[in-house]
Amino acid sequence: MKDETKCLHAGYTPKNTEPRVVPIVQSTTYVYDSTADVAAVFDDPTKSLIYSRFENPTVMAIEDKIAALEGGVGAMCTSSGQAATLMSILNICKSGESIVASSQIYGGSVNLLAYTFKKLNIECIFVDPDASEEELSKAIKPNTKAVIGETIANPALSVLDIEKFARVAHKHNIPLIVDNTFATPVLCKPFEFGADIVIHSTSKYMDGHAVQVGGVIVDSGNFDWTNGNFPEFTEPDESYHGIRYVETYGKAAYIIKARMQLMRDFGCYPAAHSAFLLNMGLETLAVRMKQYCENALTVAKFFKESDKIESVTYPGLEGDKYYELGKKYLKGASGVIAIVIKGGKEKAIKFMDSLKLASNEVHVADIRTCVLHPAGETHRQLTEEQLKAAGINPGLVRFSVGLENIEDILDDIKQALAQI
Ligand SMILES: Cc1ncc(COP(=O)(O)O)c(C=O)c1O
Structure with a gap:
């Protein structure tokens, strides 16, 4: 099988x-x-x-x-x-x-x-x-x-x-x-x-x-x-x-x-x-994974072109540090993307709070698009120095792309980026 x-x-x-x-x-x-x-x-x-x-x-x-x-x-x-x-x-x-x-x-x-x-x-x-x-x-x-x-x-x-x-x-x-x-x-x-x-x-x-x-x-x-x-x-x-x-x-x-x-x-x-x-x-895992990968690659490419984004990390994106290893080991890079918003923590929070479709969740890999701000949420107890040592940029947003229609996901991102 x-x-x-x-x-x-x-x-x-x-x-x-x-x-x-x-x-x-x-x-x-x-x-x-x-x-x-x-x-x-x-x-x-x-x-x-x-x-x-x-x-x-x-x-x-x-x-x-x-x-x-x-x-x-x-x-x-x-x-x-x-x-x-x-x-x-x-x-x-x-x-x-x-x-x-x-x-x-x-x-x-x-x-x-x-x-x-x-x-x-x-x-x-x-x-x-x-x-x-x-x-x-x-x-x-x-x-x-x-x-x-x-x-x-x-x-x-x-x-x-x-x-x-x-x-x-x-x-x-x-x-x-x-x-x-x-x-x-x-x-x-x-x-x-x-x-x-x-x-x-x-x-x-x-x-x-x-x-x-x-x-x-x-x-x-x-x-x-x-x-x-x-x-x-x-x-x-x-x-x-x-x-x-x-x-x-x-x-x-x-x-x-x-x-x-x-x-x-x-x-x-x-x-x-x-x-x-x-x-x-599990019954739909194989079909879902293909769609997560397709949606995430489109979103990653969009972020890459945006002048409001400092950096995009996604192993499925050509030029990513792990692109070659990804090609060797992966049939797709899954649905999770890490982006750093220009302007640091304040702008990252503004971007996230402006999203209407994507939800703020302490979760990842959901069927629905969701986002998390490590510096302000999961790692909020760390000082600026500790965040640096842990490799967490204050502007970092973990963007977990879901299975909504890709145009709806992109429209949501566009309107949220327009707020910052
Ligand atoms: C890669 C990885 N391993 C293990 C865990 C822990 O899993 P759970 O939250 O089901 O205990 C997580 C949770 O986010 C994870 O992302």
């Missing part, structure tokens, strides 16, 4: 008289014929359902769909993108160890990796994603367990050189985790370029309609967990009758371990209803 077809059909094939649409299984528990049946499920939880804190038929259908779209051996949904980032790392990294992260990642991920992980005694070493392989290699320590980056970074909109990062990680026998939220598997399949684990905030394009917060972890099944660096995959798990994950589950060891240990213990699994809503978004 091609992506458009997978979006509609992967993960759920109804049998005779069963519902056409993935049904919502609104039940925390499942019934067994005997205590022996329950015991057998505890011996091997992958054989049947135990409890909706870590598995549910509605959610599992969506997990299979996302795994099919990414080309992985399995996926596990989480209650948010943050939970996916957290668990993708904790599945392979513990206190006293470290990870290496691209410095250009989502601010919430920076908080998690730099500050909260520090409290868990996990060090995060940040690297410039444009650094050479030698420089990246130098950042990796003997206790480093993973490298992480974003396909299209939020909000920097830099494109990750996935092959370069994968080569460096693999040279050190550790996996590459890629946050593919902005690209989605429709625009980029990181496993094809050597990534080992993919994570998403499904709250963004996958959902698209802004109706559920969620995340997902997808396992490529390609990483060799028996290379000596990851004894938790080869040694018996005391918390699960001494199961050895690679021996028992082979290529799906990572994702099954994540569910059996971390989801069991942390319990950040989505509700069935959230997964149902996510599926509604």
Whole structure:
């Protein structure tokens, strides 16, 4: 199946008289014929359902769909993108160890990796994603367990050189985790370029309609967990009758371990209803992504021509710093554009407040055009100096192009620019 077809059909094939649409299984528990049946499920939880804190038929259908779209051996949904980032790392990294992260990642991920992980005694070493392989290699320590980056970074909109990062990680026998939220598997399949684990905030394009917060972890099944660096995959798990994950589950060891240990213990699994809503978004993901890209490229070109705009960042725009990498890794540059308005913060705010169609939202990748002013909103606690250090220009506006008619989007921008 091609992506458009997978979006509609992967993960759920109804049998005779069963519902056409993935049904919502609104039940925390499942019934067994005997205590022996329950015991057998505890011996091997992958054989049947135990409890909706870590598995549910509605959610599992969506997990299979996302795994099919990414080309992985399995996926596990989480209650948010943050939970996916957290668990993708904790599945392979513990206190006293470290990870290496691209410095250009989502601010919430920076908080998690730099500050909260520090409290868990996990060090995060940040690297410039444009650094050479030698420089990246130098950042990796003997206790480093993973490298992480974003396909299209939020909000920097830099494109990750996935092959370069994968080569460096693999040279050190550790996996590459890629946050593919902005690209989605429709625009980029990181496993094809050597990534080992993919994570998403499904709250963004996958959902698209802004109706559920969620995340997902997808396992490529390609990483060799028996290379000596990851004894938790080869040694018996005391918390699960001494199961050895690679021996028992082979290529799906990572994702099954994540569910059996971390989801069991942390319990950040989505509700069935959230997964149902996510599926509604996924069904049209492939067609939506094409239109986001087309609309955004038109808007980016318009901004580029405007004398009220100081700079435009959009990897799909010829001349953009990441245009060439984008051509290599992306089938489109998604719908998010960063612009700097001439005249700084005051003019940026005036522009945003003058928009009539586009809405002010702490969100991105919505089906409706929306804007955010990092200096005045998400990063408003920072001083001028701190904003500078974080690379946030006071005039920066993150413009998330939606699926309205392109002429309406442009008319709205034109009238708002005319106000400044
Ligand atoms: C690239 C990226 N990763 C992860 C997250 C966190 O996702 P969530 O808000 O679903 O927890 C976000 C949120 O904006 C994001 O943009």
